[in-house]
Every structure is written in structure tokens, then in C-alpha cells.
Amino acid sequence: MSAIRSDVLGPMLNLKRLSHGEGIDLPTYETRGAAGMDLRAAVAEDAPMTLAPGKRALVPTGFIFEIPEGFEAQIRPRSGLALKNGITCLNTPGTIDSDYRGEVKVLLINLGDGDFVIERGMRIAQMVIAPVTQARVAEVTETSDTARGPGGFGSTGV
Numbered sequence: 001m002s003a004i005r006s007d008v009l010g011p012m013l014n015l016k017r018l019s020h021g022e023g024i025d026l027p028t029y030e031t032r033g034a035a036g037m038d039l040r041a042a043v044a045e046d047a048p049m050t051l052a053p054g055k056r057a058l059v060p061t062g063f064i065f066e067i068p069e070g071f072e073a074q075i076r077p078r079s080g081l082a083l084k085n086g087i088t089c090l091n092t093p094g095t096i097d098s099d100y101r102g103e104v105k106v107l108l109i110n111l112g113d114g115d116f117v118i119e120r121g122m123r124i125a126q127m128v129i130a131p132v133t134q135a136r137v138a139e140v141t142e143t144s145d146t147a148r149g150p151g152g153f154g155s156t157g158v
């Protein structure tokens, strides 16, 4: 069950459908409070992709996304596929830049122990739209003192 909400005040996301995306459902939030919208595989109907254990593949979504400036899209795994089949996104979270105008693709890897078949329309990952900033970079000779200092990687204990 998917829900396109008319009361959402988030940014507009323009999508351009590519020819191999004809007939693929738009990415939509599956529930009212979903953080991510599910992305579907735009592989050919008659040519499902088989991912053998340990193998990876770039899966087309069939859409170009126009992410508004000041935002990014993060491509994340679906927990159900991870739990049941060992399928995850290799580069998670994948980063979609706001100026990217190519097709959004999902880099899946099979960490499970059986073949995984990706069929047309299958929901393979989810995409979170998030605000992002760009920092101004300055090189300095000293940085400020803090209580943590250089401690990290478990320095505060378990």
C-alpha cells in the first residue's frame, strides 16, 4: 500500500522517466511516516538480473531525479532484503548530488548464500531526501582545545 500525501511540506522532487522506466511505479512512501521512498528495479521484464553470492550489480531505476538545491538523496538498503536474502547497498548510503542528471542507479551486493533474482518492478532500496550544507574550507595552524581532544575509537569505554 503506498500513500502519496497531499499534506507534505517537503521539497518538490521532479522525476524524468526514461524509456526503460515506462510502466515502473513512481517511487512513493509506503506508509504515512516512512522516511524513505522505495525505488524499483527497471530491469527488462524478460531479463531479470541474477546476483550470485558475493556478486554486485548496478541496478537501473528508470528515472532521472532533480534533487532540489540544498538537499541530497541517500540510497539505503531495505532491511527485509538484508535480513531474508543478504542483499544490501554496497556503497550505503549512496549519495545522489543535487546537480546529478543521470539515471539514479542502485549498487546492490549479495552477501547471502543463495542466488538473488532481481525482477522488474521489485523494490530494491529506499531513498531518503535530506538537507545538506557545503562547508567553507580554511587551512589553519592550530585547532581549538576540547575535553575529548584526540580521543576516539572507543576512548570513552564500552
Ligand SMILES: O=c1ccn([C@H]2C[C@H](O)[C@@H](COP(=O)(O)OP(=O)(O)OP(=O)(O)O)O2)c(=O)[nH]1
Binding pocket: 075, 091, 094, 095, 096, 097, 098, 100, 103, 104, 105, 106, 107
Ligand atoms: O548509489 C548511487 C551513488 C551515486 N549515484 C550517482 C549520483 C551521484 O550524484 C553520482 C556520483 O556519486 P558519487 O559522488 O558517490 O561517486 P564518485 O565515485 O565520487 O563519482 P563522481 O566522480 O562522478 O562524483 O553518481 C547513483 O546513481 N547511485
Ligand SMILES: [Mg+2]
Binding pocket: none
Ligand atoms: Mg563524487
